[in-house]
Amino acid sequence: MKDSAMPANVPVLRIENIKKRFGDKEILKGVSFELNRGDIKAIIGPSGGGKSTLLHCINFLTLFDEGHVYLNGIEIDHANKRELYAYRQKVGMIFQDFNLFDHLSALQNVQIGLVRVKKIPKAEARERAVAELERVGLKEHMNKYPAELSGGQKQRVSIARALAMDPEVMLLDEPTSALDPELVGEVHSVIQKLAAGGMTMILVTHEIGFAGSLAKEIMFMDEGVIVEKGPPRKILYEASQARTREFCDKIIHFHHREDDQE
Amino acid sequence: MSEFLFLRNEVAPAMIRGVWMSIKLIVPSAVFGLVIGIITGTLRVYGHAVLKSVANIYVTLFRGFPLLVQLYLWYFGLARFGIYFSPYTAAVIGFSLCSGAYHSEYIRGALLSIKEGQMLGAQSLGFSKTQALFSIILPQAVRRALPGCGNELIYLIKYSSLAYMVTCIELTGEAKILASLYFKYMELFLIAGAIYLFLVSIATWILNHVEGWLAVPGFEPPRT
Incomplete structure (x- = not known):
């Protein structure tokens, strides 16, 4: 990405009027916001308010009915598969229940996207994967399988896996809510490190203390709308x-x- | 002494011929059956509507018709339309298609047991659905389906004996011919049965090793 060629005032990610209904229930009733480079925004709100659906829509894992998503000012057309797959690499997603590939070791989990999607030679991909695991403090566990890792370690592997794809934005969907309380800290400190490194992020969370310390802006979402930010x-x-x-x-x-x- | 000569001169050559023919039936049928099963099982879960219904019809037919009836259709039935298969070819076609229908059921069940999050995780990294299917979903599903598919392979070894009914003389056929010639049914079928048991034991041993070799810690319940 040629950052210098881009006008400074174009937001990295812009969401415009996203609407989504499941059956006759309207989950998102027109959500808009934008993120500038280095912005960290947190979304809080009651369960069922549409927070997770919004993140899934931003990544087109759930297709929305109306609205637009722009990356660096360019609208994403999800029907254009090449464009969609390239976009998803630029927008890293962290799931509540990790979604690590269960049949692959931590190292292979991080490596496989580099090999299969980015088509990087295996040896080089391995080197990169090791470096990413080191960044989240898991190099010594890299040969373990998901079932052999704690929840906190799994989430850190999933962060390493997303980072390996060189994302410009990270979407974090309640990254610590499936964790035992004593494991939350290790994941938070990894996210803090990302923030300190200038990563642009959207964080959906119930940990308001953490959200408050990290984000410049908090959006409160309920019944499919951003009520207040x-x-x-x-x-x-x-x-x-x-x-x-x-x-x-x-x-x-x-x-x-x-x-x-x- | 005459018993020994009978065994050496009559039984042994016939059994060796029979086992060899059985193996020539079983191995390709096992391979084709497994490939057909993986393809149709995958289509039944992830295929487009048309392919999905074609695969479903295939499975319904080939699990519904008795295998012997299928073999008769391939060998005798199609002859009426000028399509002639050798006994061996008819048997391999029949076994592969029947086996594939059963395998597809194990594969389908295994695919459905893989959590949706595995696909989402892959897609979020930029995998296409097809890429995710081949690199993430199928490798897990095949591991899950292995015990069931192994069971189907063991069945195949035994139902390969039906090839004799379409005049493809394998182990059971050879035993039957000798038995009626010398009126020694008990002896010859016990020998044939023991040889099948031996083949099944080898297959079980191989399957156990494949399972162990593909095992992922914590992915499958621990093996006993």
């Missing part, structure tokens, strides 16, 4: 919408109670 302090403590306040109050109280117990 703004800097973390404002959304978490001084939201203007009643729905946002109600949700944040509940979640903040819950977290304080958890803290008290410790």
Whole structure:
């Protein structure tokens, strides 16, 4: 990608008026936002509000009914398969339940996309995969299979796997919500490292403390719309919408109670 | 002494001829059957609507007709339309297509057991659906289907004895001919049975090794 050739004001990723319905239930009712290079935005909100569907739509893993997705100002046409596959490499996706390939070792999980999709020679791909696993602190576990790794380690492998494809944007769909509490920290610190390296990210999460410390902007999403967005302090403590306040109050109280117990 | 001469001069050559013919029937039928099974099983889960129904009709027919009836159709039935197969060819066609229909059922079940997330994970990296199918989904499904497919291969060894009914003289056929010639049914069929048992044991041994060789820690329940 020739960054220098691109006007500085074009957002890396722009989502325009995405609508999606399943049967007669409208899950997304017109969602728009944009991300500039290095932006980190967090999406919070109650379950069933459309957060995961939105991320799946951005990656075309779920096809939306209306709307547009632009990468570096160019609209993505999902019917053009070559374009779609190239786009998906540029937009890394981290799933709640990891989706590591169960029959492949950690190393092979990271390597296979490089070999099969990017058509990089095996030896070179292996070198890159080892480097990515080292970056997430798992080099010594690289020959283990998913079933032999902890949840936190699996998620770190999946991050390494996405990073190996050289993404410009990362979509993280509740990366720590399937993890035991004591394993959340290791995944958070990997994500923090990415942030420090300037990675552009969208983070869907229930960990509002983490979201607040990482993101410049938090979007509160409910019933298929972005109800409100703004800097973390404002959304978490001084939201203007009643729905946002109600949700944040509940979640903040819950977290304080958890803290008290410790 | 005459028993020994009978065994050496009559039984041994016939059994060796028979086993050799049986192996020549079993090995290609096993390979073709497995390939047909993987293709049709995959089409039944991931194929386009038309191919899916063709594959479904194939499986319904070939699992529904008795194998002996199928063999008769290939060998005697098609002759009426001027299509003549040698006994050997008719048998291999019959076995492969029948075996393939059963394999496809094991493959289909295994494909359906692979979590959707495996496909999503692959697609999110830029894999096309076909690429994901070949590099991610099928390698897992084949491992899952292996015990079932192995079972089908063991069956094949035994139903290969039906080739004799379309005059392809294999192990059972040779035993039958000698037995009626000398009226020694018990002896010859016990010998033939023992040879089948031996073939099955070899196949079981090979299948166990293949399973062990393909095993992925934690992917399959631990083998006992």
